[in-house]
Amino acid sequence: MSLSRTCVKTVRFLNKHTVGLDLNRYRGVIDCWPNPRNAICLTFDDGPSGHSTFTILDELARHGVRATFFCTGKDAVAHPNLVQDIVASGHEVGSHSVNHPHFNNCNLRQVFSELAGSRRILETIGDCPVTCFRAPYGSFRWEIRPLSRLCGYQHLIGWDVGPIHDEIDSSAIADFVIERTVAGSIIDLHDGLTDQSAELSSAVSRAAAGSLRRILPELISRGFIFKTVSEQLTRSEASEEPLSA
Ligand SMILES: [Zn+2]
Numbered sequence: 001m002s003l004s005r006t007c008v009k010t011v012r013f014l015n016k017h018t019v020g021l022d023l024n025r026y027r028g029v030i031d032c033w034p035n036p037r038n039a040i041c042l043t044f045d046d047g048p049s050g051h052s053t054f055t056i057l058d059e060l061a062r063h064g065v066r067a068t069f070f071c072t073g074k075d076a077v078a079h080p081n082l083v084q085d086i087v088a089s090g091h092e093v094g095s096h097s098v099n100h101p102h103f104n105n106c107n108l109r110q111v112f113s114e115l116a117g118s119r120r121i122l123e124t125i126g127d128c129p130v131t132c133f134r135a136p137y138g139s140f141r142w143e144i145r146p147l148s149r150l151c152g153y154q155h156l157i158g159w160d161v162g163p164i165h166d167e168i169d170s171s172a173i174a175d176f177v178i179e180r181t182v183a184g185s186i187i188d189l190h191d192g193l194t195d196q197s198a199e200l201s202s203a204v205s206r207a208a209a210g211s212l213r214r215i216l217p218e219l220i221s222r223g224f225i226f227k228t229v230s231e232q233l234t235r236s237e238a239s240e241e242p243l244s245a
Helices: 003-018 053-062 073-078 080-088 108-126 144-150 170-180 198-221 229-239
Strands: 039-047 068-071 092-095 155-157 186-190
Touching (some): 039 053, 039 198, 039 229, 053 080, 073 080, 073 108, 080 092, 080 108, 092 108, 092 229, 144 155, 155 229, 170 186, 170 198, 186 198
Parallel strands (some): 039 186, 068 092
16 A cells, blocks of 8 residues: 555545544644733634624724634625625624535645635635644644645634533623633634524524623633633733633
8 A cells, every 4th residue: 555545535534533622732723822911712603694793893892802704705795894894893704614514525636726715715704824723623733734825824723611502591601701711711602503493593692791790800800801812812922822622
């Protein structure tokens, strides 16, 4: 058996047996930073959404907080004005693929297409650099790091504080986040819910927006400072190494 064929078989084996295990650090995925300055990141997936993204932007502005929105290409095309509002408000746009597939069910050509296509769509609509990628469902296959570099991404971003993705109780979301956030955390909320009914997606996104009314003042009162992912990376690279959760 040739060396290349052996390598392909090895990566297939690793994808089948290790996705879901806590191996993000070895896959090049950043889940949090050991940040002594109390800096944290607030991120949103599966948007932008006509249900709540504008409400979230209002709530963030009220508290002077900037966040990172991991948008899907298809939702960006559906709501280009919201992507532009996100950028105009000083937030960061990251990529969450075009169609939100589970990468374990995709071949490499499809993965590459999702990576390249979403960056192209988001940079065109938002007129902003898109340097960070978060895989749908957190399915960071071993091949994603080299493919993402080929597509122009600099960083793969996970999270260490993530309430259940279909939680519709804003108090439960707030309790979860407030209890678990530590210096360097990356918080993962949803301003939409791809691949689910419009009704559930709306409920989830409204719950996330509602949870911010407690999360933001509480974490600010504890001395946490909100940074976009790229801001945090710039500080981190100048001082300390990022860690996986
Ligand atoms: Zn997602």
